Amino acid sequence: MINWNGLLKSYRLWRRRLVYPVISLLVAVSLCLTTPVQTQAIELLPFLLRGVQVFQLSNLSPRQEFDLGTQMNDQLRQEVRISRNQQLTSYIQSIGRRLVENSSDRRDIPYTFQVVEDKSVNAFATTGGYVYINTGLIETAENEAELASVMGHEIGHIKGRHLVNQMRQSAIASGVATAAGLDRNKAVGIGVDLALNRPRSRKDEYDADNIGLRLLTDAGYAQSGIVSFMKKLEGRSSVPTFLSTHPGASDRVKSLERQIQLQPSNNNYGLDKAAYKARVRSMLY
Template sequence: MSWKYFSVNDLIKRRRWLYPLTSIVVAISLCLGTALPSPAIDWFPILIRGAQVLQLSNISERQEVELGRQMNSQIVGSEVKLSRNPEINLYVEEIGQRLVQYSDRPNLKYTFQVVDNDSVNAFATLGGFVYVHTGLLKTAENEAELASVMAHEIGHIGGKHLLKQMRQRAVASGVASAAGLDRNQAVGIGVELALNRPRSRGDEFDADRRGLKTLSRAGYAQSGMVSFMQKLLQSKQSVPTFLSTHPGTGDRITALKRAINEQPSNGRAGLDKTVYRSNLNALR
């Protein structure tokens, strides 16, 4: 072992910078350890501010799920009314979980919720949150049709379409900085887009493609996705909410038929109308 010796002059030089450093450390300790009066600056939000800024172009799955939870709290708290019917909620949850295991992101923890609203609609946010309106449940003729819509929304999550739109909106509106986007702003943008977004043609084709694969792998009849869109388009009523936010429906039906012809499936699950109606008895 070697030893290093210091002269008196060396020690004096070292103390010149040691004393100021010690003073700074003591000052910080006193500030953190002393109870400050209420008007004092709250340093904690400033210290963690960096953790509240997100880079949406490089977001982790954990951050995505957390954003989805925060969006869900806002949506459920002020935007929609959830169904309190335990039978219907369980039925939709079971269909959803059956689909999830055959989706593009089977390891993601999905949450399926029924919205008490007679409009024909369904939507998804981030991190596995899917919402289905009671109006859509009543409009579908069988479980395969309902499952096709849910698979489509799962497809949006698989393709991270909302996340892409959030990035685009943040940049276009000028709220994204070089450091990223504030978490609260991200949540607000995400909620607005999830509820009112004019979905792009490309995203809808992609969600259809992903959804059809998920539907087929889960054993449901592929025809359910086509028949549900056709039924709504042929309805004499006004265009339902579900389709008004999904452009190019006629072209999508054509693309789905082509995909089914190219990769047909033997799945026939979910076509029994009587069984489906019996499962929805609790809605009456």
């Protein structure tokens, strides 16, 4: 015989324990989403909306910056061809480690250095420590100091958070940013487009040049590497992305030469042209 009184009591108990808390949670969320304190809503959104992540580009934590860079890297792997040449990749990573390990700032993120199989002379960086170097640039460099100078420049963009700031400006200008922040997928798309297709500002380029020169010097490389490589590209008809903006390469060369005169170094590591060319040939061909 069914105990109807018992079933009714169980139903009422279940309703109190489950339904009421759910209602309370929904009310709390509603209040958070309508209150001026946006940070509360931002903290709750990733948990309440499955698959949705919102970034506040004006206040990214190192972990969020790395996560964003990782998601960009996933998309970039569909846009460019990442080299599977482990010997070449290890070589590029060793140069990158030397530059980063001798730096005193932005040690709060890991760095990932990858080679892109592309004959164009180019390099770029995203967020969270991701740096990409084209094979065409590796072949064009005369020595390791020149190659390291370009890598230092790209690390400089990461240290200055230049892409993050550019993404924020682009999101606001295009109207896709909300009060809560920027949706993950939109942020990734904007970041990849900016990294691949659009040059940095005048201020960002000078800043990355100065940081790159400091990294080059602190790592023991010859300071002349950054100047000689830039001079090599001045007369090219096809200008790499990292040189295709104002200020022009000649202006940047003059600025770097002034910086070197103010803080000269006797470092001469990385100038052996023959050793570098032999090493690159053995890895690329």
